[in-house]
Amino acid sequence: xxxxxxxxxxxxxxxxxxxxxxxxxxxxxxxxxxxxxxxxxxxxxxxxxxxxxxxxxxxxxxxxxxxxxxxxxxxxxxxxxxxxxxxxxxxxxxxxxxxxxxxxxxxxxxxxxxxxxxxxxxxxxxxxxxxxxxxxxxxxxxx
Amino acid sequence: xxxxxxxxxxxxxxxxxxxxxxxxxxxxxxxxxxxxxxxxxxxxxxxxxxxxxxxxxxxxxxxxxxxxxxxxxxxxxxxxxxxxxxxxxxxxxxxxxxxxxxxxxxxxxxxxxxxxxxxxxxxxxxxxxxxxxxxxxxxxxxx
DNA sequence: AGATGATCAGTAATCGTTCCTGTTCGCGAG
DNA sequence: CTCGCGAACAGGAACGATTACTGATCATCT
Numbered sequence: 590x591x592x593x594x595x596x597x598x599x600x601x602x603x604x605x606x607x608x609x610x611x612x613x614x615x616x617x618x619x620x621x622x623x624x625x626x627x628x629x630x631x632x633x634x635x636x637x638x639x640x641x642x643x644x645x646x647x648x649x650x651x652x653x654x655x656x657x658x659x660x661x662x663x664x665x666x667x668x669x670x671x672x673x674x675x676x677x678x679x680x681x682x683x684x685x686x687x688x689x690x691x692x693x694x695x696x697x698x699x700x701x702x703x704x705x706x707x708x709x710x711x712x713x714x715x716x717x718x719x720x721x722x723x724x725x726x727x728x729x730x731x732x
Numbered sequence: 733x734x735x736x737x738x739x740x741x742x743x744x745x746x747x748x749x750x751x752x753x754x755x756x757x758x759x760x761x762x763x764x765x766x767x768x769x770x771x772x773x774x775x776x777x778x779x780x781x782x783x784x785x786x787x788x789x790x791x792x793x794x795x796x797x798x799x800x801x802x803x804x805x806x807x808x809x810x811x812x813x814x815x816x817x818x819x820x821x822x823x824x825x826x827x828x829x830x831x832x833x834x835x836x837x838x839x840x841x842x843x844x845x846x847x848x849x850x851x852x853x854x855x856x857x858x859x860x861x862x863x864x865x866x867x868x869x870x871x872x873x874x875x
Numbered sequence: 876a877g878a879t880g881a882t883c884a885g886t887a888a889t890c891g892t893t894c895c896t897g898t899t900c901g902c903g904a905g
Numbered sequence: 906c907t908c909g910c911g912a913a914c915a916g917g918a919a920c921g922a923t924t925a926c927t928g929a930t931c932a933t934c935t
């Protein structure tokens with residue numbers, strides 16, 4: 590996690606009125622370490638390694654706060670708990686329906702999709718997420 | 733529900749090997765009647781009006797089958813149970829984070845988004861859903 | 876009609892997530 | 906520095922959506 594990112598996070602906490610506690614820092618570090626797109630349970634287990642006293646509820650609450658202030662992004666898939674990752678701008682994830690692995694689809698941009706959505710609805714749009722599911726090459730090969 | 737649609741549904745059932753039972757028909761009718769984007773519970777209540785003996789589990793199973801054969805579409809939102817609607821081609825729904833109302837965003841097309849996704853990933857893509865959330869005009873006005 | 880496999884009703888169990896209670900922590904006022 | 910107060914926390918219970926299980930029923934083929 591670069592220094593610029595850390596400064597941005599502190600700024601968002603300051604503006605929101607939430608406090609950047611050690612538990613919330615630990616959740617952020619766990620998200621930074623884990624390559625994939627961890628579930629709340631995954632984050633909980635990682636955080637627990639360093640501080641065994643953290644409660645799962647605290648992790649959920651931290652994830653909620655972090656999402657609210659725009660530091661992380663939550664994604665809701667079928668047949669899978671919610672998964673989180675650090676918000677590094679719009680990007681596209683795909684999840685294998687058989688093995689559950691989540692990976693990134695590179696090179697696809699959809700900022701203009703968001704813009705056209707905003708233009709086409711009277712709603713105040715806060716989130717536009719693209720959820721893609723399919724079969725990874727390995728699982729597809731198995732038939 | 734037009735005759736063409738009905739024929740298509742029968743064809744999909746035939747090909748899949750599933751049987752088009754009265755319960756599954758009832759679920760389809762409930763989805764056709766309800767204007768909005770009902771949850772499994774909503775569908776259950778509608779179906780129950782005509783046949784009080786149906787079980788909630790049956791509705792879930794029927795919805796699963798119908799989604800598998802491509803007759804309906806399931807959408808997963810934050811802070812809301814899964815919602816279903818008849819699959820009438822790619823379209824965009826938006827859900828109000830405050831009142832929960834789901835409505836359609838007209839005139840936004842993203843077939844080319846799906847195509848570029850397919851081109852950019854080695855995955856076999858089966859589903860690409862755009863989930864949009866925000867505040868409806870009424871809720872936004874309230875602050 | 877009888878056999879067979881799919882589907883169903885009814886209900887229990889599971890799982891992700893939220894809620895609740897008493898305790899601890901961080902921080903500003905004095 | 907320490908006192909007081911609200912935010913955050915740990916631990917565990919509760920909740921709601923969904924799935925799993927079991928014995929009964931149905932559709933279909935022979």
